[in-house]
Amino acid sequence: MERFEMIHKKFGFGCMRLPMLENEEVDLEQVCQMADYFLEHGFNYFDTAHGYLGGKSELALKACLTSRYPRERYILTDKLTASYFEKEEDIRPFFASQLEACGVDYFDFYLMHAQNAPTFEKFKKCRAYETAFALKEEGKVRHVGISFHDKAEVLDRILTEYPQIEIVQIQFNYLDYESAAVESRKVYEVCEKHDKPVLVMEPVKGGNLARLPEEAQAILDELHGGSNASYAIRFAAGFPNIRVVLSGMSSLEQMKDNVSFMEDFKPLDEREHEAVRKVCDVFASKQIIPCTSCRYCVDENSCPKNIRIPDIFAAFNTKKLFGDWNADFYYGAVLTAEGHSKASECLKCGKCERVCPQHLPIREYLQQAAAEFEH
Secondary structure, three states, X not given: OHHHOOOOOOEEEEOOOOOEOOOOOEOHXXXXXXXXXXXXXXXXXXXXXXXXXXXXXXXXHHHHHHOOOOHHHXXXXXXXXXXXXXXXXXHHHHHHHHHHHHOOOOXXXXXXXXXXXXXXXXXXXXXXXXXXXXXXXXXXXXXXXXXXXXXXXHHXXXXXXXXXXXEEEEEOOOOOOOOOOOXXXXXXXXXXXXXXXXXXXXOOOOOOOOOOOHHHHHHHHOOOOOOHXXXXXXXXXXXXXXXXXXXXXXXXXXXXXXXXXXXOOOXXXXXXXXXXXXXXXXXXXXXXXXXXXXXXXXXXXXXXOOOOHHHHHHHHHHHHHHOOXXXXXXXXXXXXXXXXXOHHHOOOOOHHHHHOOOOOOHXXXXXXXXXXXXX
């Protein structure tokens, strides 16, 4: 932990879900307000990647953060993503383009992005880790880490092969804590075993733990405490080896709410822990799709039929959880319009499943969505 004392407090600004305008450009005015508020309240950790918002996240940070504040005021993390290189010689030019896009001379943290068993093999073949360690020696990166989406045994292998890794970013929230697919608890325990501090992504599970079904909402309402997101973020931040919990905030209002309970952080008490366990039971009783809308399945031409997979799953969940029949109209008039295929038109090629960080059976879920919306 002492290696990263420059990180102030336990809360970070994840820049994958920035506020957007109707023309699909980033709302830079609001992002400036959010960055200002974040820094004014003593926080300083910002996280981005080139693929976030189709390259617009890095540029937004240049416009709203790095061009407006001295370098020592903030900690900036960026990532090396597999889809942006095919050989070792591609990595340094890509890295240089990221520095330029962000408007900085170095990154405080540079993460090998979305590591799983097959991606790790590509990174090894292209000597991506060795390149990152060399960039650290040159002063262009302060710390090298990974972001991880796979089983605990795969993380154990990566950290054993590359003990130079300094920090690990994992998906960690109370709904995935005992998940057989995500293995949040087991992955966290591997980090402890290797003495690696943890960065948390998806503490609110793509917003799923902020928008609760009625029965679950009633459980948290009985606490007479904070927002739904506050319980999720405080759950994650309460573990001793967790250094930063990232929140992908998309409005100044969300920023203010998160800062309100993380500025003077207090872990969940036993009554609150019992409440979130009951919320997990409610989710377990529902037929929902645990998609976080990371959009890896539709980015970079992952779906040859151009199916709006995350949006269809969100509509499916909305209908299942809240009985919102508007989801049917939304599916027919929006999600499958303008050149986008229906769920039933899935080719079952499996490209989406190979890049899904949640390891979801997407093809099976699309069949369920087709049965629900196309009957």
